[in-house]
Amino acid sequence: MPPTDVINNFAEFLEAIEKINNSKSEGLSFFYRGNNVSGYSLLKPSIFRDDKNEDVYKEPELIRDVLAYSPEEFKEEKTTFEILAKMQHFGMPTRLLDITSNPLVALYFACEKEEGKDGEVFVLSVRSSGIFAYYDAIVSLFSNIAMLPRQEKAELDIISLLSNPPFNRDKKDESSTKETQGFGESAIAKELLFLVNREHPGFSGFYDADNLGKEVHNAIFVRPKMNNKRIIAQAGAFLLYGSRSITVKSKNSEQNPLWSADYIIKKEAKPAILKTLKHLGIDMISLFPDIQTVISEVRKRNNLQTDALMEKE
Structure with a gap:
């Protein structure tokens, strides 16, 4: 179980972050996320947070409506990921979760507003080889799950839940469950690969489609295009989710490159911490x-x- 420490002041937070960085293994990178209410939605992206689990099925319509009404706003966005990132920027629920490489930025978001409640900073770890750029084909694969129709998306969730693979994409897994065998010939895989091929021609030619059912159970780290003042200022990145059956806050091991630790920011400490951060230009x-x-x-x-x-x- 990852450690949960209570933070009572700014100095304690710096000490905790320094301790984590001094203990990290070679090739491991850290990202952070701050929530101003402790435990709120764990680490779920906004599209997965509705109580009735219906919002995720509306993704294709949300994207098409936004593009139809505001085409000029999206004329520079060439991929589904870029569209999702811009929609997230303007407040639309998506399968992206905002994270940062700067722990002080996460601390700010854990303290802002909600002064009467404890905040929380999550520490997420990933092997450097598991961090993808916005233009990578695997990012297109995950992003275009948003464009699948309701039935295909529901079936994909079931397949990925049954597959239940390890989170670490770098670890070779030669096994194949019966749920994913032959998945490459299914209508879901063909539709998804068609969508990805529009952005990455020839993608299906080198990708083992039978592994798609396993892959989408993951969440991947993505460095976005630094063409947005807010992303630059916040040292921003994204956790991009495939299936909603993933549980990020689950286990602590190098096979799970996600949740490493979290820190509860006491509500009484928030005003003083915000004052210190402001002195530091945050x-x-x-x-x-x-x-x-x-x-x-x-x-x-x-x-x-x-x-x-x-x-x-």
Whole structure:
């Protein structure tokens, strides 16, 4: 079971992070996620959080509607992953989970708002060879699961749950369960590979489609294109989910390159920690440098009482 430590001040958090970094094995990288309410949704991406488990089946319609109504906003996005990342940026639920390579950024998000509740910082570990770039074919594979119709997506969830592979994609696994044998000939695999081939021609020619049922049970780490001020400011990355049957907060081993540790940030410590982070240049404006956030924060800091900057005569 990964350690859960209680953090009572900024110095304790720095000490905990230093301890983890000093103990990490060679070739291992760390990412972090801060939640301002301890235990909230564990490490689920937003599209999987609805109580009725229906939102995930609406993904194709969500994507198509957004593209139809705002084509100019997405004219530079060439892949499904890039579209999902931009939708996430504007608040649409997706199968992406925001993470960061900067532990202080995660600490900020664990402390902001919800001052009356404990926050939490998760430490996620992965072998460096298991971190993918936004343009990699495997990223296209996972992203395009979002475009599958309801029935095929539901069947894929069942297959991946029955397969239940280890999380570590670097470890060779020659075994094949009967649930995934012949999966490459199924309608689900053919549809998914068709979608991926639009972005990566020839992908199905070198990929063992029978392993798709195992692969989608994973979540993968993705470094996005650094073309967004917010992603740059937050040292952002994503955890991209395949099947929703995955349980990230489950076990601690090098076969599971995800949850390594978590730290409970006591509610009483939040104000002082935020003050220290602000002295270090980490606050709402530095992490969200878009003009809308900047104006909102400047208005708040100057205690403006008006609801609008200008009134029509």
